[in-house]
Amino acid sequence: MGYFRENIEKAEGYVPGFQPRDTDIIKLNTNENPYPPSPRAMQALAEIRPEQLRRYPDPLADAFRCAAAEINGLAPENVLCCNGGDELLNMALRCFCDETRPVAYPVPTYSLYPVLARLQDCPTIEIPFDEEFNLPAKLASTGAALTIVCNPNAPSGTVVGTEELAALADELTGVLLIDEAYVDFAGRSCVSLVRSFDNVIILRSMSKGYSLAGLRFGYAMAQPDLIRGMMKAKDSYNVDAVAIAVATAALRDRQYYVENIEKVCAERAELTEQLRGLGLTVRDSQTNFILVTFAEPSAAFVHEQLAARKIFVRYWPLPGLEDKLRISIGTPQQNRMLLEAAKEILSLRE
Numbered sequence: 001m002g003y004f005r006e007n008i009e010k011a012e013g014y015v016p017g018f019q020p021r022d023t024d025i026i027k028l029n030t031n032e033n034p035y036p037p038s039p040r041a042m043q044a045l046a047e048i049r050p051e052q053l054r055r056y057p058d059p060l061a062d063a064f065r066c067a068a069a070e071i072n073g074l075a076p077e078n079v080l081c082c083n084g085g086d087e088l089l090n091m092a093l094r095c096f097c098d099e100t101r102p103v104a105y106p107v108p109t110y111s112l113y114p115v116l117a118r119l120q121d122c123p124t125i126e127i128p129f130d131e132e133f134n135l136p137a138k139l140a141s142t143g144a145a146l147t148i149v150c151n152p153n154a155p156s157g158t159v160v161g162t163e164e165l166a167a168l169a170d171e172l173t174g175v176l177l178i179d180e181a182y183v184d185f186a187g188r189s190c191v192s193l194v195r196s197f198d199n200v201i202i203l204r205s206m207s208k209g210y211s212l213a214g215l216r217f218g219y220a221m222a223q224p225d226l227i228r229g230m231m232k233a234k235d236s237y238n239v240d241a242v243a244i245a246v247a248t249a250a251l252r253d254r255q256y257y258v259e260n261i262e263k264v265c266a267e268r269a270e271l272t273e274q275l276r277g278l279g280l281t282v283r284d285s286q287t288n289f290i291l292v293t294f295a296e297p298s299a300a301f302v303h304e305q306l307a308a309r310k311i312f313v314r315y316w317p318l319p320g321l322e323d324k325l326r327i328s329i330g331t332p333q334q335n336r337m338l339l340e341a342a343k344e345i346l347s348l349r350e
Contacts (some may be wrong), residue, residue, distance in 0.1 A: 241304025
């Protein structure tokens with residue numbers, strides 16, 4: 001019809017993981033936390049008053065900013081709240097990139113990055129990881145306006161050390177955005193770089209470690225000049241009153257958070273060991289998912305067979321990933337059922 005901008009007309013939108021409507025399934029394809037949110041978060045939800053819905057929310061979500069600053073050893077001026085980590089990525093592309101200002105990132109990684117770049121009509125510079133997912137040296141010399149490193153990386157589950165990312169930030173002429181959506185399961189963070197570098201942004205999500213994927217809440221941490229600049233690109237009221245209250249309560253419930261993370265990490269270790277016992281190659285992971293390599297039968301076949309048994313995992317028919325499945329960590333019962341299905345499927349021929 002000719003109504004759309006050319007880059008929008010040609011773009012293929014991001015394809016989220018399959019969201020089955022059935023409840024009688026095992027859903028291990030989109031990295032949700034298998035355990036419920038904090039009881040304090042649910043109490044905050046129950047205590048929402050009509051007046052909070054009648055009025056516009058706090059445009060800066062200061063209650064959450066103060067909680068996040070306290071927990072991360074920063075000031076509220078270092079924090080920007082957003083409607084999920086994906087909104088922050090969108091804001092960063094809008095703030096720093098255009099037709100002459102590219103974005104760079106190592107691949108394979110989160111598949112939303114190139115989608116957002118196409119919508120912003122900015123060039124992408126994709127630098128391949130090696131087989132061990134080490135940080136590519138060439139990433140420092142791209143000249144990109146924005147460099148994104150997903151750390152821990154999706155879908156590999158691997159981590160780049162803080163010292164390496166500090167060296168990268170020091171070499172870059174543009175902004176370094178470290179996507180820490182999965183950092184809760186890694187036991188270490190690069191948040192200290194915010195104090196040392198004026199070109200570093202840390203992305204955090206409440207979806208994974210805090211079991212709030214349905215709430216859509218994330219935040220950025222950076223030096224105040226970067227925060228103030230990005231605020232120009234956010235919606236007037238980009239996070240709602242309910243989300244602010246629930247996310248703040250969840251963030252402040254540290255005991256529940258720690259217990260939840262420990263359970264996921266223990267199941268991750270157990271599932272990894274059991275799958276390796278079946279002869280499969282499973283990379284060590286610092287996230288709430290694992291990446292499993294299949295030879296015979298193929299990853300595509302195993303993916304189809306699992307789906308037929310109402311067990312959903314993630315498969316990408318892409319270079320470097322076509323022989324792999326990404327499996328989210330479930331509850332002990334879900335993981336046992338996955339293992340039983342895997343044993344049966346591995347004995348089949350395509």
